[in-house]
Each structure stands twice: as structure tokens, then as C-alpha cells.
Amino acid sequence: MADIKNVFVLMLENRSFDHMLGFSGIAGVDAATGAQITINGLDGTQSNDYQGQTYAVGQPALDSMPVDPGHEFVDVLMQLCGLGAAYAPGGVYPPINNSGFVADYVESPSPEEGKAPNNFGNIMRCMSPEQVPVLNALARDFAVCDNWHASMPGPTWPNRFFVHAASSGGLDDSPSNEDMFAWETVHGFEFQNGTVFDALAAKSATPWRIYSGGDFPNVGALKGIHQPQILPFNDFARDVANPSYPWLYTFIEPNYGDILNGTYEGGTSQHPLDGVTHGEALIKTVYEAIRKSLHWNTSLLIVTWDEHGGFYDHVAPPSSVAPGDAGAGYKYSKHGFTFEQLGVRVPAVIVSPWIPKNLIDHRRYDHASIPATLQQLFGIPALTKRDAAAHDVTPLLSLAAPRTDTPSTLPNPAPPTAPLAAQTPLPADGPVNSRSLPGFLHLAMRRDVAMSDPAAQPAIVTRVQAIQTRAEAAQYIQEVQAKMRAAGQALA
Numbered sequence: 001m002a003d004i005k006n007v008f009v010l011m012l013e014n015r016s017f018d019h020m021l022g023f024s025g026i027a028g029v030d031a032a033t034g035a036q037i038t039i040n041g042l043d044g045t046q047s048n049d050y051q052g053q054t055y056a057v058g059q060p061a062l063d064s065m066p067v068d069p070g071h072e073f074v075d076v077l078m079q080l081c082g083l084g085a086a087y088a089p090g091g092v093y094p095p096i097n098n099s100g101f102v103a104d105y106v107e108s109p110s111p112e113e114g115k116a117p118n119n120f121g122n123i124m125r126c127m128s129p130e131q132v133p134v135l136n137a138l139a140r141d142f143a144v145c146d147n148w149h150a151s152m153p154g155p156t157w158p159n160r161f162f163v164h165a166a167s168s169g170g171l172d173d174s175p176s177n178e179d180m181f182a183w184e185t186v187h188g189f190e191f192q193n194g195t196v197f198d199a200l201a202a203k204s205a206t207p208w209r210i211y212s213g214g215d216f217p218n219v220g221a222l223k224g225i226h227q228p229q230i231l232p233f234n235d236f237a238r239d240v241a242n243p244s245y246p247w248l249y250t251f252i253e254p255n256y257g258d259i260l261n262g263t264y265e266g267g268t269s270q271h272p273l274d275g276v277t278h279g280e281a282l283i284k285t286v287y288e289a290i291r292k293s294l295h296w297n298t299s300l301l302i303v304t305w306d307e308h309g310g311f312y313d314h315v316a317p318p319s320s321v322a323p324g325d326a327g328a329g330y331k332y333s334k335h336g337f338t339f340e341q342l343g344v345r346v347p348a349v350i351v352s353p354w355i356p357k358n359l360i361d362h363r364r365y366d367h368a369s370i371p372a373t374l375q376q377l378f379g380i381p382a383l384t385k386r387d388a389a390a391h392d393v394t395p396l397l398s399l400a401a402p403r404t405d406t407p408s409t410l411p412n413p414a415p416p417t418a419p420l421a422a423q424t425p426l427p428a429d430g431p432v433n434s435r436s437l438p439g440f441l442h443l444a445m446r447r448d449v450a451m452s453d454p455a456a457q458p459a460i461v462t463r464v465q466a467i468q469t470r471a472e473a474a475q476y477i478q479e480v481q482a483k484m485r486a487a488g489q490a491l492a
Contacts (some may be wrong), residue, residue, distance in 0.1 A: 002352070003297075004298055004299065004300050007249050008290060008300070008302070009249075010252045010254075010282070010301070011252075011306055012269055013270050013279075014269075014310075015305045015309055015346065016309065016311040016346060017148070017346055018046075018311070019309075019311035021041060021136070022041040022057065022126045022324045023126050023129065024041060026039070026130050026140055029359055029362075030359075030362065031143060031361035031396055032362065032395075037360055038251040040146040040147070042057050047096075047124070047184065048099055048101050048119060048312070049099070052224050055123075056126045057120075057126055058126070059126050059127065059128040060127060060417065061131065063127060063275045064274055066116075066188065067115065067116070067117070068273050068310075069108075069123055069309055069310025070105070071155050071308065072234065073087075073153065073154040073335050074110060075108055075109065075346065076154055076308075077094070079098070080096045081099075081100065082100040083107075085100070090336045091336075092340075094473040098316055101431055102120050105122075114120060119306075130414060131276065131414055131417070132414070133410075133413065133414055134411055135280065137410050137411050137453060139285070141406065142349060142350060142351045142357070142406075144347075144348070146360060147364045147365065148365040149342040149366045150307040150308060150317075150345075150366065151342065151386070152342070153342070154174075154343065155436075157171060159367060161189070162386070163370050163371075164222060165193070165196070165371070166382070167385040167386065169332055169333045172333050172337035172339075173334045173335065174439070175438055179332060180438060186445065186449045186461065188221055188222050188224065189221050195224070196249065196371050197222070200378065203380055204378070206252065207247070207248055208249040211231050211235070212252075212253045214254070214256055214259075214267070215251065215490055216259070217258075218439065218443075219253060220446065227484075236286070236289060243294050249378075254267060254269035255267040255269065256440075257274050259436065260433050260470075260473075260478070261423075262434065263423035264427035266278075271309075272309050273421070275415045275416055277414065280347040283303055284409075286303075287351065288410065296353060296402075300354075300377075301350075301351040301352065302350055303347075303349045304346055305344070307343055308343065308345070315345060317342040318342055320339075320386065321340070321385050323368075323384035323385055326401035331417075338425030354399050355396050356398065356403075363391050366390060368386040368387040371390075372388075375387065375392070377394065392443075426470055427470065428471035428474070431469065432470060432473045434470065436474055444477045447465045447479045449488055
């Protein structure tokens, strides 16, 4: 049986399975049956219709998108169920036919998201293997899961929470600034049954580490996660090279780029506005650091994406088990979602020397499979009904001994084939409740409070509650970043 002592998870941003691997043409061995199979990808006939015109899938994709495709709850509803689809609070999700991706790209009902000015078929374009050589190399050498779904049909924040808690605590859309002050204000987002970080801390003296490429990782919104516990990603390779690296679980977040202007440029997250090259470099760096370390033969690495980012995928997401925690309630809910429906497929590659080469796994997974895997490996309890029912990835660790033929390096990322699309910053006088800015504002506030005298907390909270525009939010976040640099706590 595989001897796994170190689990690493790298979660990137906003890309569907078909968009990244649909044209990969990967053939390999079925992880469950041993039969020769091909990946559940694209044959070029899949399409969406919009206003009498058919838009088929194709390759290559744009290196970056001219506008941010919609991926809020109402956007995904349109993408999966078509124009005119409606969701009744507390009801059953409408029938899914994956027919509305183009329609939503043109007519996104989310006011903060861009609407395609032309070239509507760009949302159907998919990466060629040459555009993402790092991802393709990993998928061919280890195990690729072609039935891994976002945990709910919506955006980044609730889906990332499922990685940490097998639940979003009822959050079913991007949080607003007002939502932040329902989140126990400065204490962080709390789950009835805690998080994997809490469970591992109760189990081990060396439970976990978090690395971040930027100052404000989403995981910092959780109750119990504090700034000194989040380390700069630049330290990762050095730390994992230490023979005594003892941490059971390591979670890695990318740099989200220019969050202040809403362009996400210059990051490593693979946000659609920024491109994939720097994210490919991040994957390569993480893999090669682990591969070269003395911990390789006791390691498991999971690389996945938080949600599909509005990009087309041809597989209808299945239903699932509601987490059932905390009256899953509607304390943080905008749509009364029941959490009985999974979201769009995302890429997921499972890496370990205990995994046979070139596996394709058709079994169903979602982000709650990460807590489920930690439970199997380290004996922690299930957090919710979702992870209790989820498949874990440990059956992939099927070899009697670790492989000796795994690559020590991966290909270099491909440079963009064209200049990245010029991004227009969102208006400075625009509302603070746009894209993920409220979440980053909340993270900055938590950092500010932690660095300040306790007597200053009420004034800090009052100031953030009064912020109305992006410019005010940007000014405050920049002030916090300056304080972080002065205190030696900056991660970027």
C-alpha cells in the first residue's frame, strides 16, 4: 500500500475541462477497469446555437479573453440550462443541456461581468495541447480525472470553500461587501463542523501549511487561519527540499494578479483575463520542487481548478448530496440553492509515484473529494454529508512500489501565440460590489485588524463598512499592503 505522508493541493482559477483538455486526445488505461480508453473530450461537433447561428467548439483558444466570461450563479444557470431558465429557491435545478454558454457570453445577467462585444464563438474555443504543454505532460504521465466537477454551479468563493470544508456554509454566489459583515466580521468564515485544517490540527502536531503567491489568498477568509500561518510561495521549493518537511497537508494558492482594477493581469491563477502561461509555470514549479525532494516517494499532488469560469463544457453535471451542515441555510444564500447539483467539469490531475502511468479516471469527483482523500489517508472524520459520500483518489495509488520512471522536469510553458488582450480597468467610481473585490477587501480588513492595536478594531471595521466604490476599496487595500510590507508580512 502506498505510504503517503505529504499531500499537496494546487488550485488554479476559472477554466473548464473541455477548455483545457477537451482536444488533448489523451488515450490511456481506465483507472477502474484496466481497459484501453480515451478521455471524455471533444470531437469538434459540439456546439451552441444563438440567434440562429451555430457556434462549434474549436482550437486553439484565445490566449486571454477580451472580457471576463460570466460565472456567477445566474450565469451558470443560463450556460447549463439555456436562455430563460429560472431557479426557484429551495427547488430542483432545471434540466441541463449545456446550451447557453454563447448566450450568456453575449447577454450575461451579472452586471459586473463583461458582455462579449463580438466574436461570440470565443467562449467555445479550447486550448490546443501545444498551448498547455505542462498540464498535458502531467495528465499523460499520471492520472487525469475527466469527471471532476466544481462543487456547485457558481463562482470561485463557494467552490473554494468546498475544498476546505466540504461545504460553502450556504454561500451560493460571490459575496458582497455587506455579506462580509455577516461573516463574524473580523473573525472569518466559520463552518459548523470546521475545516480540514481544524481536523488535521486535532490529529497531528504538524498538520498543515499554506503557501500563497499573493497577499490575499481566499483561504485567509476562514476562521482560524491567520497571516503568520500563510507563507510566501517563493519559499515553497526551499521548504519542501528540507529533509524534515513534516506537514501532512500543503495547500497552495496562486497570485490573482491585479485585483484592484479588476483586470487580474500579472497573476499565476490562469484567470481568463490574464492567460495561462504563468499558471503553467506555477504548476511546473510545484511539481519539480516535490519531484526533486526527498519526499517524492511519500507524496500526493492534486492539481485542479476552482470552477469553469464561463467556458464551454459538453458534459451535463450530475446531482449530488447536499452538505447538510448548519441548516445549510440560507444565512449566506442569495438564491436559496439546495446544493444538490454539481457545477461544470474542471481539469484535475492526480500525481504520485504510486500511480501507474497514463491513467484516465471516469469516476465522479468534486472538490469535496479532497477532504475525503485526507480522511482516508490521515484518519480525520468526515466534515459533511458531501465529503462522506464523495469518492476519494486513494484507489489511484495502486502500485506495489513507487515508480522510478517519473519525469524529473516538465516542459517549459508555451508563450502566448498573440499579445494578451488589452484589459480596461473597471471604473474607479464603480460599486465595490463587483467581481471578487469584496472578498479581497474582507481579507485586507482581517490583515489590518491583526496588525493593529485591538483598540483600533472598531474604527477599521467602520471604515470598511463605509466603502462604496472601487477607488475607496483600492486605496484601503493599498494602505494595508504598505503596512504588511513594513511589518515584513507581505506575500506578493
